[in-house]
Amino acid sequence: MSILELRKVWGNRPLVAAAIGVLLQDETGRVLLQRRGDDGLWGEPGGALEPGEDFLTGARRELLEETGLVCPDLALLPLPDGLQSGPELFHLYPNGHEIYIVGMRASGTLPASALEHAQPDDSGETLELRWFALDELPPLSNNANRQSLNVLRSRAGLPPLPLEPVPPAPPVGNYLMDLRKLVGPRPLFAPGANVLVTDEQNRLLLLRHGGTGKWTVPGGSLEPGESFEDCARRELFEETGLRAETLEPLQMFAGPRYRFTYPHGDVVDNVSVLYRAQGISGELTPQDGEVLEVGWFGADELPDDEELSGRLIQDNLRVWKGGQSP
Template identity: 70%
Template sequence: MDLMALRRGWGTRPLVGAAVGVLLQDERGRVLLQRRGDDGRWSEPGGALNPGEDFLSGARRELHEETGLHCDNLRLLPLPDGLQSGPELYHRYPHGDEIYVVGLRAHGTLPAAALERAQPDDSGETLELRWFELAHLPDLSSNANRASMNLLRAWAGLPPLLLAPTPPPPPPGDFLRALRRVIGPRPWAAPGASVLVTNDQGRLLLLRHGHTRRWTLPGGFLEPGESFEQTAARELQEETGLRARALEPLEMFAGPQYRFTYPNGDVVDNVSVLYRAQDVTGDLVPQPGEVLDVGWFGVNELPAADALSGPLVQAQVDWWHRAQPKG
């Protein structure tokens, strides 16, 4: 389902948009910005992921579409620097559509002369391309762009730009369920977070989920205006009654291999940050109806792959397994 068709049913209400920003710098540390066709302001290249697309593929595609350039050393920034999410990344487009940008940033370098061979596509998204000194940036299009520039400015020892004020996020609700009433079972890039919780014996907490009846990690999907970390904390408390003093981001999981079809036929393209819970407190109380059972599993006691709730959970549990001391 394309975005225009979705907006006809959803209206201008906020969506959570999984997107990638591309930060390119030249040999002088200048950043490449595009003047946008929708508002005439400046932003880094980037945009929404296509269904089933991973972030690096999306970064390369968006860079080529909006500039005609390729960058051989383009890479995703490590967490937490690479993460984009939170209520401050709200944006209202000139036609009124609202969105919360979530996702990752990519970074690479090109010589300044590469701009001479730039050839944006004919979509009208890019009106102009130019290198800018980080100390002398133009009028930026959104807080997502300001946050990205602040990352580069911090690397250069420059003070941060002020973010524009944003409206309060909508009250928490079941965003994805409401969205399903518009899109039906079609695939949707669903940003979310999962949490690794271990006990004093080093065993991993898994939950048997009420919808799939298979084992999963505490976690769930973002509500509009939430950060990945806020989602991780909320889902941990809702599903288990536990709280963590800190949540350490470990890795982003996104791409076609993490598509999952629920028993009711709904298809999600998972875009999920895996966190490690630190200094966990509270009593383990499973969420009624949502969690059928809980279990603590050692490295050699994990459920079989087909007993885990889909490829995302399998990959995240495998990540934990590989991270355990050997011997």
């Protein structure tokens, strides 16, 4: 379901918005910003993903809608610079809607002259487009834009822009289940994180999930105000009793390939960051009810694809196998 559809049943309360930001620079390093129609402030082109959409497709669509431009070399920024999530990415719209932005950033280059051919759509989202030097930025709309521009400023050797204060994040609850009570089984974005945990023999920890009966890795959906990494840490501890000293982001998984239908009919569009855990501590304690069984598997001992909990987990394991020494 789209954000606008969810608002009809959720009201103004915070939603987690899977979104993409687009950072375009010209030949002198200036960044393209739009003056927004809702608050009159400036920000990068971008917006929420459509159901079933991947981030790069969303980036191209949002760029075309908000500027009328096409960028041939547009690509997702590598992790971790490409990720956006966390409590500081709270945004209150002028109409009272509250969101936490999670997702990715894309970047590309266009000549300064491309702006002469810009044609934003007639939605009113874009009031003006202009190139800005990274050390001469206008008033920005929210922290998502400040963080994105800080990625570029860091690369240019400039100090970071300070972030605006935000309200405390809500306590961890069951955000996705609460939405389900209002929308039924219709597709919902499920931003979250999964974790690869290995033992001294370089065997991978898998869990048999109580809801599907299939094998999966530790992980789950994030709560409003949570970062991808915080979600990974919380889910790892809840499902296994283990803690990780460090979590290395490996890859983002999103798009139509990762739509998943649960046995009871609920549909989710997974938007999931895969982490590699290092420095594991604690005693392996499977979560009652949610985890039916645990197992340690070598690269040549993994369950068959049909025994795994969907394409997301299948591809998570392929990333792990691809990183093993021959």
